[in-house]
Amino acid sequence: MEQAELAELLPAEIPGLLRYATAMVRDTDLAQDLVGDTCVRALERSESFRAESSLATWLHRILHNLAVDRARSRREVPDSDIAAEVEKRWQDNDYTVDAAVVVARAETSAELHDALIRLPYTHRAAVVLHDAHGLTAAEIAEVFDISLPAAKQRLRRGRMMLVTALANGVERRESVRGVPLSCWEARRHVSDYLDNDVD
Known part of the structure; x- marks a missing residue:
């Protein structure tokens, strides 16, 4: 051009x-x-x-x-270390998140932005490009110069990290209402978001 x-x-x-x-x-x-x-x-x-x-x-x-x-x-902590830590948490049956609180926090712009900024850059970029800017997984792969499966994995892990970051924000609050859901219950409630059909 x-x-x-x-x-x-x-x-x-x-x-x-x-x-x-x-x-x-x-x-x-x-x-x-x-x-x-x-x-x-x-x-x-x-x-x-x-x-x-x-x-x-x-x-x-x-x-x-x-x-x-x-x-x-x-950057002090490599993205791969953060991704591995989140994967480890989500594989642990004792890990819990309160899905209702995570969804409520995600609906608050400031809290969502605070959670997004805690994600490693490459995972944050994948989530923002897909969920906020409407790029397809193929376009994200092109932006990152990675394969389509790698782009889909980065998007999925980014979403997992986002849910974890939103949940961790809740844990830092002085009082948490109710008993957190078990890991499997929480996964079921957030699976629509995490397993969103990626283009």
Whole structure:
């Protein structure tokens, strides 16, 4: 694509990129910097855009790569360690979450954002791209440059981590009403979300 043609199309994509960046980093200034860097990088590499994917997908991939680079430079705990810990919790029959409270917290924007920001970047990105921006699993695979099964797994694990983060927020509160559901009961209640039919 010619640079001039891309320059005409970019303004229409900026609001979506900014929403995605803000959801990912929870810092308006950093989000704006990421979007600006994304636009500069896209213009510099306009000839590398192929119409095999949509312009939005290509721009999200650039933004994602820039954000991952920044997150890696600040990250102390590897994403794989966090993912393994959540997997371990969900396989433990004694692990419980109060599904009703998790759903109630998920409906509160501030609490949902607080839980999202606690997820490792790559898993948070998968959940936000799919559930908030409507990208398919195939498009997410393209953004991350991974296989389709890997994208689906990242999305599923991200959702599991989100449910766990929402539940952990409840555990930190001084008083929790009622008795938490058993692990299997909680899984049954949140399975519609976790096992959502991924495109």
